[in-house]
Amino acid sequence: MHNMGRPPCCDKIGIKKGPWTPEEDISLVSYIQEHGPGNWRAVPTNTGLMRCSKSCRLRWTNYLRPGIKRGNFTEHEEKMIIHLQALLGNRWAAIASYLPQRTDNDIKNYWNTHLKKKLKQSDQSGSDEGVDHEGHSSSSSSNSHPKGQWERRLQTDIQMAKKALCDALSLHKPATATTTTLVVPDDATKPSSSSHHQPYNHASSSYASSYENISRLMENWMKPPNSTNNSPGYYSSFSNMVNNNTSTTGSSSSEGAHSTTTTTTQDQGFDCFLTLNSSKQYYGSPSQTQVPLTLLENWLFDDGAAQCHEDLMNMSLEESTAGLF
DNA sequence: AAGACGTTCAACCGCCTATAA
């Protein structure tokens, strides 16, 4: 019956598309409350949602998942995105793994709508922060390189190794194990593990508290949206409520090896990042998260590192791979 | 006031990898 071609991700017949309604959101959220995220294929069947599994997953990970922050990127976050994009290329999921409250989609959107433009402008005015821009030939991976995941990981690893080496050589900070930083991007490219293997039960209590908030949200949903708000008004209230009340949320995430366990006031994204290690408990490999943070701290907060980074970026991939293989 | 134009971002598409059968 089935040909060799790519199988459809879901049965297209009768599948609803487009924006999610509050009712659908409630349905999805309450299902996940009970069963946890994952096994997305079963979600439409069990919830009665006329959505494909992918759509459900996307809706959850990019919008409904507790602990995500929307809009209002801080300067720190912006800088991080710029640096990480230069380092990792357009690997939004990997980048998002360093910004626990942000989704890859959000970061991608922010990059495309704000940062790209910004960087282009600063590029034209001749003032460059030492950041390699998207579209430049020295960019790590986004353009002319193969798109296979392992290749991208390899590239990232190489870049990280370069950076670690540079840090080690520059010696302007105590060398805190920067040489073992290669693990994270790899993990970050395998966020699925967080949703599949995450011990959901461990976080169930925090889930529960989250969903108490969600039920309160539902009350809000029943009210007419705030007139001053735009279409996502009820969603905003949802997000705010969740974010403001899930200080111990062990959110499940398919975005990366992270969760949010920190207090989430509006501008605490970066603090959150710095305390990320406190959240790794849900995802095993406890040592893996901490180390790259040290690295990142070095080069994100040390302006000198930008220059170093630029130097690294100017190294061609071929150079480095030639040495490695 | 209204139409044109620009921007934002939620959601979709199609490809990829991992894995189960």
Next chain:
DNA sequence: CTTATAGGCGGTTGAACGTCT
């Protein structure tokens, strides 16, 4: 080993909204 499938990712789209003329 091959095939089928689920889940994940990045690129792209288009409706909604904002700003300009």
